[in-house]
Amino acid sequence: MKIDVSRVVFFLILRIYCVTAWGFIGHELVGALAQELLLPSTLETVMNLLPVNERPLSKAATWADRVKSKQAYKWSQPLHYINTNDDPPRYCNVDFSTDCTQNCAIKAIINATDILSNSKETKLRRQESLLMLIHIVGDLHQPFHVLGLGEGGNSVKGTFGGNKFSMHQIWDTMLLDKRLKLIGKSDYLDVLKSKIAIELSYAATCAPEDNAVHALITDTKTSLLACFTDYLKQYFRYMFSHNYICPFKWAYEVNQYHCTDGTLNFTQGEDLSLDYYDRHIEAIERFIILAGVRLAGILNQIL
Numbered sequence: 001m002k003i004d005v006s007r008v009v010f011f012l013i014l015r016i017y018c019v020t021a022w023g024f025i026g027h028e029l030v031g032a033l034a035q036e037l038l039l040p041s042t043l044e045t046v047m048n049l050l051p052v053n054e055r056p057l058s059k060a061a062t063w064a065d066r067v068k069s070k071q072a073y074k075w076s077q078p079l080h081y082i083n084t085n086d087d088p089p090r091y092c093n094v095d096f097s098t099d100c101t102q103n104c105a106i107k108a109i110i111n112a113t114d115i116l117s118n119s120k121e122t123k124l125r126r127q128e129s130l131l132m133l134i135h136i137v138g139d140l141h142q143p144f145h146v147l148g149l150g151e152g153g154n155s156v157k158g159t160f161g162g163n164k165f166s167m168h169q170i171w172d173t174m175l176l177d178k179r180l181k182l183i184g185k186s187d188y189l190d191v192l193k194s195k196i197a198i199e200l201s202y203a204a205t206c207a208p209e210d211n212a213v214h215a216l217i218t219d220t221k222t223s224l225l226a227c228f229t230d231y232l233k234q235y236f237r238y239m240f241s242h243n244y245i246c247p248f249k250w251a252y253e254v255n256q257y258h259c260t261d262g263t264l265n266f267t268q269g270e271d272l273s274l275d276y277y278d279r280h281i282e283a284i285e286r287f288i289i290l291a292g293v294r295l296a297g298i299l300n301q302i303l
């Protein structure tokens, strides 16, 4: 399959500059990148499942955040993160047995994948699972959704461009927004494309021996999500013994970056739009690209 993100990303960036609310940019990028990597048949299935007013994927990617405060969806709020028990430098880890006793982003991805891949489920349940999956894969790659520090970054404030924000806001939005404005549309497209090329060989890997990208590129739906299938079949046995179950691996990687690399390591009063931005912006973009490719990998495999 020929991978060309330029058209979709160009459209997306035009749209991003029209977005007035904070917080959606990362998810919109993940959705747009994933859509560009879908197989034609998968794309058709996805579009048929998505409500008309939630298309394309860049729009669908924000649905779960838009509904989570509504009474009917309050149950879904714990699905957006996983509460890890981090205490750096002594302890940084994602432990499913203690961090996800009720519900969490990892369990949400597994459950949504299970429902979505079952054609006997109702269209409504599959539709909401698709909307949830598109969003939660993004959340699992965004900072403070897999980090047990500072109440998800909401209780810790930082200065950015002279104004105070929560660290959650700064990581979800401000740093990436600065990137978009600084680089400019056409150069930003080049940055994204080159990063996709670099990450493709790694991004959707479920287990060391799998090569999800190969499946994406060659149109062959091979064993991309074999680990998901194994997991669903052998839930409890795998839970504690298998280090390479996809969402576990993804969550662990994000947690390690933010917990051990000092996401909260800055001087009070320091403007985080300067050196701090330089230190972390590459990681933000990398996780967005990883999320987009991994989401496409899941959908290509199960739909």
Ligand SMILES: [Zn+2]
Pocket (backbone or CB within 6 Å): 064, 065, 080, 135, 139
């Ligand atoms: Zn969310």
